[in-house]
Amino acid sequence: WTKRLSAISGKNADTFEGLIAALNKRHDDFAAAGCRATDHGLEYLPDVTCTDAEAKSIWEKAQKGTAATFTESEKFTAYIMLHVGRLNHAKGWTTQLHLGPVRDPNLGLLNRLGSDAGCDTIGDYRQGPGLIRWFGTLSGENTLGKTIIYNINPADTALFACMIGSFQDGITAGKIQYGSGWWFLDQERGMRDQMNALSDLGLLGQFVGMITDSRSFLSYPRHEYFRRILCDLVGSDVDSGRIPNRAEWTEKLIADVSYQNAKKYFGFKL
Template sequence: MKDHPFLPENFLLNTDWARTLYFEHAVPQPIFDYHCHLPPDQIASNRQFENLFQIWLAGDHYKWRAMRSNGINEDLITGNKTSDYDKFLAYARTVPQTLRNPLYHWSHLELRRYFGIDLVINEANAPKIWELANARLATPEFTTQGILRKNRVNVVCTTDDPVDSLEHHIAIKKAGLPTRVHPTFRPDKAMVVHAPAVFNAWCDQLAASSGVEVRDLASFLDAIDKRHAFFHSLGGRLSDHGLEFIPDTDCTETEASAIFAAARAGKAAGPEQAARFTWFMMLFFGRLDAKRGWTKQLHLGALRNNNSRLLKRLGADAGVDSIGDFPQARGLARYLDRLDSAGELPKTVLYNLNPSDNYVFATMIGNVQDDLAPGKIQFGSGWWFLDQKEGMEWQLNALSQLGLLSRFVGMLTDSRSFMSYVRHEYFRRLLCSMIGADVEAGLIPADRALVGGMIEDICYKNALRYFGLEAGTL
C-alpha cells in the first residue's frame, strides 16, 4: 500500500489552480478577525502561557466535547483537582479517536503552525509534544501579542458586554500594538426580562457604567445609548446578538414599558411578553447601529445549556450547547423589513447554526440590499458547529448560488483560544480548492486577475472595506 503524507503542503489543494490561488493570492493576505471571544485582558497584559494546556485546552469547548464523548472523567477536562499535564495527557489519548472530526486536522495544524511540531498526537508522543511546546511557549514570540504578530492578525474584534469598562481596550489602544483590537457591543442581558434577578443586576451595572439612573424604560434606553456611544469612541463599530430566533411579534413602547417595570419589580415576564420585549429592544438596537454607521451581527439558532448537571457544576458556556430547530424565516424577514422601511437598517451579518437554514439565510440577505455598501446584508461564514469542512462548503455553495460570493467578508475565528488562527488557513484552503476546481472544470474563466482578486477580497480586503474599522500594520 502506497504511503500518503499526512497534512502535506498541498493539503486540500487538489488542482494546479487551487494551489496557485492559495499560495499566491490567499496566503499573502493578513487576518481580519471581526468576531471572536479572545479575552482583551490577556492581550493588554501580554500574557505568557505557562504550558500547552493553558493555551490549548483551557476553555476550548470543542476539545471538551470530544473528551466527554471519549469517556474522560470531567475532573480531567474542567476540574481543578488534576494537573494541567494530566489533562493534556487525557486529550492526547482522545485525539486518535477523533479521526474525521475537524479537531483531528485542527489539533495537528495548531501544533505544526505554532510550534513546528509534526508528531502525530497520541499518548506515546504526548510527553515529547509537551516538552517541545512548553519550551517554545517560554519565548517572547509566544506572548499573546507575539502570537497575533506571528499570525499577521491585523484586526481583532472581541465580544464585550455594554457594562464593561473597556479598561483593557483602553490600555491596548495606548500601547499602540500593530494589531488593532476593537470592542463589540453584545447586549444580550438587556433582554432577559424572564429572569429578573439577572436582568436587575445587569440594569444596576448599566446605571453605574453609564451614569444614568435606570428607573424606567426611557432611562434604560438612554443608558444603553450612552454605552453604545462609549464603545464608538474607542473604535467599536460592530454589535452582536446571540438569540434563538427573532420573534415574529410586535410590541409598542407602552407594552415594553410595562414589561420593563414588572421585571424591575421582580416579576418574571412570560414567554409571550419576553418575545415582545425582545422585538422592541432589537428594533432599538438596530436604530442605534444605523445611527452610528455600525454593523450588526445576528447569531441565530443555538440551543444552549442542555446539561443541567454540568450547568450546575460549571455554569454557562460549558460546552453543552447544540443546534436548535427554531423557525427563523418569518420573524427575521419582518425584522429586517421593519428597519429597512424606516431607513434604519444597518449593515448586517446573519449567521445560522442549523444547516437546514442555509438557503433561508442566503435568500434572506437579498431582500433588503441597497447602495449603502456592496453586500450590505451578509450571509455569515459557517458558525460554531458549522465551521468545519462540510459546513463551510455548504455555506460557500449556498451563498454562491443565491447571492454574490465575490462580496463575502470571509472567515472569523469565533474562538476564545489564541491557537485558533489555523481556522483561517483551513477556510482559505477550502475556498481555493472549490474555486480552483471550478476553473479547471471550465466553469470559471482562467483569469488570474479576476479569480485571484476575488480570493484576496474574500480573505481580507472585503472585510477591510465593509466594517470601516481601523486596521493594523502587520
C-alpha cells in the first residue's frame, strides 16, 4: 500500500513526512476531480491523543517491520483522523464517520472464504468519548468542518442524535448531521428510529436524508424506500395532531429531506 501511495502521489511515503505529504497530495487530486466528502469506516474513534513525534515514531517503526501495539494503533488512528478532519475543513468537504461494525468475526468462514464473506455484525463499542474528543479538538481549533456520523448499533441512536447538537456553529444550518440508518439499521425500523430520535433531540428539517452504496447499483432503490417511510412518518404526525396540517409546510419538509438539503449541503449543482 505504501509503495502504491508513493507511486501515485510522487511522494516517498516510507517516511512519516512523506506519508503526510502523499495524503495531502491525494486529497488535492481528489479535490481537483470534484470530490466533496471523505468516508471513514471504523470500529470507533479512539479516545487518545498523539503528538507529531509519536505518530512519526509509530509509522517509521512499522515501516521497518515492527507492528504497532494496540495503544500505538489507537494513537495513530486518532492522529490521522484529526489530520483528515483539518484537510476536509480547509476545502469545505464533509467528513462521514461510519462507526461500530465488527469485521470477519467467524474465523472458520474467514479461513475458508477470506475477508468480507458476509458475516460482519454489530459491534458493542463505546462511541461517546472518542467522538467527543475528535469533535472537541477540531472545534477548539476552529477546524471542524461539516460532518455526518452514522451508528450501526441501535443502542447508540440517542447518543448520536444528541451529540450533534453540541457542535453546531450557528452559521451553517445542519453542519453536524446524524446520518440515516446504516447497514443493519438500513431497514424500516432503523430508519424510523433514526428520524424519530433526530426529531426528538435535534431538527429533522435540516436532515440531509438517505445515502446509498454507490458500489452497488441495486442499492439505489433504498432512496424510494426511505422517502415512503419519511412520508408515512410525517403523515402520521399530521393525523395524530403532533404537527400542523399545513400542506405547504409538510411538502417542503419532505422535499428538503429527500433532496434540497443534500443538494445545498454538498454543494451539488443540479
